Amino acid sequence: MKKATKIGVLAMAVLMIFSLVGCSSGTTSTSDTKKYVIATDTTFKPFEFENDKGERVGIDIDLLAAIAADQGFEYELKAVGFDAALGEVTSGQSDGMIAGMSITDVRKETFDFSDPYFDSGVVMAVSANDNTIKAYSDLAGKKVAVKNGTEGATFAESIKAQYGFETVSFPDSSNMYEDVKAGNSAALFEDYPVVGDAIASGVPLKIIGEMEKGSSYGFAVKKGQNAELIKMFNAGLANVKASGKYQEILDTYIQK
Incomplete structure (x- = not known):
């Protein structure tokens, strides 16, 4: 009986040691750092685009990198296009998205947003050799090109009944520009820094009006998800603005 009791005590001791080892390995593991998946657009220069080396760059890309470095989190970037990025986040395939996405009341029903990181504006542009379109009223009976999900598209939709034009939607800026250059659409509405950069880069368009x-x-x-990611983004955004890094990023990509 005494011998059996000693064996039982030893067995219990061994089990307790293994149990403690198992518990301690979980708390000291360095693999607990979460890596977020972030979706973005593909062609929304100067916010996200590929440079001559095939590298993904732009205001959004550099800003995300600066904030991640400031807050100490890791991420995987998925350049899938604006519409696909929306789907990635709503389906849970991506944790978040940064893609020149305007904060609107409608989108707030589906998404939680960070603090604003850029204030945009909308302009109308036409082919560089077009001298017929001088005001919105000249668009009556014509087609106007817009890019899905942009401020330009929202603005065009808000005035098309008033000025009697039809909108044609495109998934990316380059195809929208080509449509106007080819004369299929008389004009386009686009976020100012985007079309301004395109013109500065040699795209034969010109801005009409204010x-x-x-x-x-x-x-x-x-x-309702990834609240910690929003919190870190906001904290990092405040820090990179205070350090001057934010303005440095804007100055790199926006033509003055």
Whole structure:
């Protein structure tokens, strides 16, 4: 009986040691750092685009990198296009998205947004050799090109009944520009920094009229999820603005 009791005690001791080892390995593991998946657009220069080396760059890309470095989180970037990025986040395939996404009341029903990181504006542009379109009223009976999900598209939709034009939607800026250059659409409405950069880069368009006030851009996650990611983005955004890094990024990509 005594011998059996000693064996039982030893067995229990061994089990307790293994149990403690198992518990301690979980708390000291360095693999607990979460890596977020962030979706973005593909062609929304100067916010996200590929440079001559095939590298993904732009205001959104550099800003995300600066904020991640400031806050100490890791991420995987998925350049899938604006519409696909919306789907990635709503389906849970991506944790968040940064893609020149305007903060609107409608989108707030589906997404939680960060603090605004850029204030946009909308302009109308036509082919560089077009001298017939001088005002919105000249668009009556014509087609106007817009890019899906942009402030330009929202603004065009808001005035098309008033001025009697039809909108044609495109998934990316380059195809929208080509449609206007080819004369299929008489004009386009686009976020000012985007079309301004395109013109500065040699795209044969010209801006007509004054800039309309647009909404602000924000980083987004699925509503009710990844609150910690939004919190880190906001904290990092405040820090990179205070350090001057934010303005440095804007100055790199926006033509003055």
